[in-house]
Amino acid sequence: MGTILNPTREQHQRGDGEVLKSIGVPIYDSRLLSINNNISNISTLNRVINCLRYKQYVRIGGGGQGSVFMLNDGSTPLAIKICGQDQLNLLELQKDALVDSPYLSRVSFTFCNEGKQIMVMDYLEGKDLRWYMNNWPSMLKSRVKTGMAQIGYGLYLLNFNRIAHCDIKMDNVIDVNDKWIVIDFGHCHQIGPWNRVGTHCYMLESDVSITRDSYGWGCIFYEIYQGEPPYSNRKTELEFDKIPDPLLGDLLSKLLHIDKDKRITIEEALAHPYFHDIDLESIKKGDIVPPCN
Structure with a gap:
């Protein structure tokens, strides 16, 4: 069946619909801060860890799949989702490698800290x-x-x-x-x-x-x-x-x-x-x- 919308190559990326085996977003271990990767991500990673350490965050939502917090350290608002390893839905991360849309929220990167999986996202103010x-x-x-x-x-x-x-x-x-x-x-x-x-x-x-x-x-x-x-x-x-x-x-x-x-x-x-x-x-x-x- 033809499509009336004709998504671009960048928008659908994998036309066969197969879910990528790789997660598609950077994954870090908080103990390896010298990792050779995106500098802005590493800077943000340090910021998130400091906010967690000094409890500079406020809960803004959550449910059975983890809790969402906003960092309130005085810098640009940032959201993080914290969940246990048993709550992590890998497809939540994989979908960003497949779909790029301004109408779907995205995960910038994720890392493990003290047994928790932490997803870093833009804070959507609305x-x-x-x-x-x-x-x-x-x-x-x-x-x-x-x-x-x-x-x-x-x-x-x-x-x-x-x-x-x-x-x-x-x-x-x-x-x-x-x-x-x-x-x-x-x-x-x-x-x-x-x-x-x-x-x-x-x-x-x-x-x-x-x-x-x-x-x-x-x-x-x-x-x-x-x-x-x-x-x-x-x-x-x-x-x-x-x-x-x-x-x-x-x-x-x-x-x-x-x-x-x-x-x-x-x-x-x-x-x-x-x-x-x-x-x-x-x-x-x-x-x-x-x-x-």
Whole structure:
């Protein structure tokens, strides 16, 4: 099947979707600070270790796959994710060697320190969609089409390389200067029937299929417009015909189909008439696109 998006060589890098055997980001042991590698990374490594030593950090999030902290030593904000060796998801690191998108958070490098795996990332200053849903829902509706196209394109590139995020929800999307960025890849898996995962509150089969992220993406759409997740309050059937925008209703009916084989992919969703007035070329380049309703 042809693609309407035509990712560049640099964007998809491995068209066969095979996950690289190498991790794809620099890995250090904190005891080997004289390692001959990127000087800026080594400088940052020293900074992170000093912040850990003197407890110059504050917790900003976390869950079953580790905790995320922001360094508060007075320098440029930096985020680190700390997890145990048994919590480390190598695919969270490998995906950065496969996919380069402004709509997906990245890990700069990782290192081991006192039995913990520490991932160093840029600090993304913004609020997640859950915060906006609770405090400023009108903003979400004004930005929904452009924002969903942004994270949709990022997820398309991820799925193109046979990786599924597997935990797409409002809490894992941040608005950073009018760009919606997907975060927290601790649950990502290779796409295939041998992998089984789930997302809390979203009723869905647990196989990791090519349409796994389509469902979570559609759930965000649905919740923004309806004010609650699909199938909440013991709902057994969704009433898409009651959604004011008939094109959106049609799109959601295809994204939220319970049968994964009948559900459309994100690539197919971005080709839906609902997105006809979105400049996908600008989205691909990472340009700021004005809100479009």
